[in-house]
Amino acid sequence: MQPISSSDRALGDILVARRVLTLGQLDEAIALSEAWQVGLGNAILSRNWAEPAVYYQAVAYHYDLKFVDLIREPPDLDLVLEADADIYARKLMIPWKRSDGRLLIATAAPGPDTVLFARERWGTDVTFVVATKFDIIWAVQAAFDEALSARAIYELAELSPELSAQRVFTPAQVIFGYALLSLTLLGLALSPVTTLIAINVAMSVFYLGNFVFKGVLVLFGGARAADETIAIEARALSDEELPVFTVLVPMYKEPAMLPMLAQALRELDYPLGKLDIKLVLEASDHETIEVAAKLGLEGIFEIIRVPPSHPQTKPKACNFALQFARGEFLVIYDAEDRPEPDQLRKVVATFRKSSANTACLQCSLSYFNFSENWLTHMFTLDYGLWFDQMLPGLDRLNIPIPLGGTSNHFKIEVLRELHGWDPFNVTEDADLGVRLTQKGYRVGIVDSTTFEEASCHAGNWIRQRSRWMKGYMQTFLVHTRRPLRFMRMIGPLGFLGFVFFIGGTVLSGLLNPLFWLLYIAWMIAAVSGLEAVFPEPLLFLSLFNLLAGNGALMFLNMLAPIRRGWLDLIPYSLTAFGYWAILSIATYRGLWQLLRNPFYWEKTHHGVSKHVVRELAQAREAVA
Structure with a gap:
């Protein structure tokens, strides 16, 4: 069990000072965070002790970053890419705006790992703002709903059509079924008793x-x-x-x-x-x-x-x-x-x-x-x-x-x-x-x-x-x-x-x-x-x-x-x-x-x- 980071402890103090958490809740959240090996925020939100917007506003204050509401101010669609939609959803970060030549990245998880990933992905001229994870997920859905829906429907049919039920019957199956039915009808016409016996035996x-x-x-x-x-x-x-x-x-x-x-x-x-x-x-x-x-x-x-x-x-x-x-x-x-x-x-x-x-x-x-x-x-x-x-x-x-x-x-x-x-x-x-x-x-x-x-x-x-x-x-x-x-x-x-x-x-x-x-x-x-x-x-x-x-x-x-x-x-x-x-x-x-x-x-x-x-x-x- 690893102790909670000093950054999370400082964030917890801010939440207590803002009367979002009681001292008892903070102590319990710290214990859960250490036992589960998750961030303090995951422990707090899993207990429903803070409204998400209130919690993430405290996160923004702690990191001295701006808090943004992506519902009211959605990302600039010229900056987001459909191919990166899964990255935005899994990493909980998404390009938001451009300002003074820098790319503003909205994130629900600010910290060293986020900074490192963003710089590797978008270069060093990036600045961060904080948004709730729910807003980021909503922003991804709103920006790419048609593309993500098309992928959900057609990915298997396009990449492995032989394994998709989009085509109910293949031509070969239709031909086989027609031939089997024709053979059965022909047998019933020419030798009904023998044909019925053969069907009976098979069944x-x-x-x-x-x-x-x-x-x-x-x-x-x-x-x-x-x-x-x-x-x-x-x-x-x-x-x-x-x-x-x-x-x-x-x-x-x-x-x-x-x-x-x-x-x-x-x-x-x-x-x-x-x-x-x-x-x-x-x-x-x-x-x-x-x-x-x-x-x-x-x-x-x-x-x-x-x-x-x-x-x-x-x-x-x-x-x-x-x-x-x-x-x-x-x-x-x-x-x-x-x-x-x-x-x-x-x-x-x-x-x-x-x-x-x-x-x-x-x-x-x-x-x-x-x-x-x-x-x-x-x-x-x-x-x-x-x-x-x-x-x-x-x-x-x-x-x-x-x-x-x-x-x-x-x-x-x-x-x-x-x-x-x-x-x-x-x-x-x-x-x-x-x-x-x-x-x-x-x-x-x-x-x-x-x-x-x-x-x-x-x-x-x-x-x-x-x-x-x-x-x-x-x-x-x-x-x-x-x-x-x-x-x-x-x-x-x-x-x-x-x-x-x-x-x-x-x-x-x-x-x-x-x-x-x-x-x-x-x-x-x-x-x-x-x-x-x-x-x-x-x-x-x-x-x-x-x-x-x-x-x-x-x-x-x-x-x-x-x-x-x-x-x-x-x-x-x-x-x-x-x-x-x-x-x-x-x-x-x-x-x-x-x-x-x-x-x-x-x-x-x-x-x-x-x-x-x-x-x-x-x-x-x-x-x-």
Whole structure:
């Protein structure tokens, strides 16, 4: 632990003399600054002890510099360069004006390092003025909103077009699909029974492979023991050795969730002075922006306004905010997320013991309102099987891991190297997980959970799941454009896992209703001629898939809640058929949107659970 600098001590005395801080607050701020190894200002602003403008005015007085309001007096646009926008945002300095032949640099962090960097960048004829970091960030957004927005949308599509979903179908895929459909129709015309048998065999083998694959994943992933050493190592990390961590929180029209979200982030067991939290809001979402501004949030919270543009998607918003991120690592949380307090510490500890090519760590997701109704019970079983059983299995077998939409933690430089998320893919997380593997990076698993609000209304659930299914279709189409090259890059097992995990999830949703109808027709025996389509070996295989295969999936669902001790959820596994039925509805809806409106982002409405409604009411009463 290094002692606080004499300059910061002098600044603290000024703040006390101006009655901005009490002596007790100054002592605590100094202790935090030394423990966290951050500047005194970071400690003060993280505690919300001073208005930002008042604090930075004291900084200007301390350094004998002029304080400027960049909102009233914005930078001269002739002096700023689009190519340097990320430098301005990360270094918190920006050219402001020219005066008497000297370049005036507005900075939120005056000091020797700033002077050295500015002289190397702009020469020795520079003079400094002080502005708040929030004004500098706003000035960068105002000056380059169109350019930064264009970069957020088109960077991946322009630099790696083969990995972008901007083009839904390539000519080769269209030709392949047309040829396959033509061949099928020709076969039905010339030899309908043989063709139907061939289709039936292919689908039955697919179903059998899908059952077996999921069983293998659970076998490997479910046997994973909790890594107690990570929890111990996380607790052993001192505050001073923890890096700056950027937290992106993309939100849209969710003002009511802001107080709960802010409190969940405050409760993280991580030095507040080392959190770089970005509330990523659409510029047109005036209500949420207004509520965020009125809350008086600590200085660790910054508002990033995303300019209006299409597609209006979460990955585009995250790409825009990525250009302002200052952390070594970055995580995405949704508005309703409640991460376990030690999650960031566990992530840092895991990164430090992982291989150098580990670029992302995925935490488990689960639901805090799992007991609300049948749908939340089933959704929780689904997530339990997915995150607690299957993803660890993918990790152990080195198969590409499709990331969840939240609580994925990245090395920020790798994220920038891969041009961030694909704004045209509505499951940008799953796509990015595959892209990381394709580029030679590893995605790992951390034994930590973020609790979310499960969709408790059928309409809301179908909208959310249809977007996920549409995104899985996009991801499958993107990464199978060059299937042989893709298989060489991730290996045969990885390719097989991708086909079953991404393609198989979608295909099951599409084919299930067709096979259910076919089995019903066969059992009723009211339809003549079906016996020819079901020769005896195929009949046994189909019945095995129907009875044993679906029974096995129900059994896997029964295993899902055991890890968390939620044994009262096990009986609901027997009702999985109803859940699969509405999943098929969502899948067909996703397919329709893929063809008609591929980049449309169907918003999931949060704050509708009775648990959240009750908490929001209690929060309003507390404020009143």
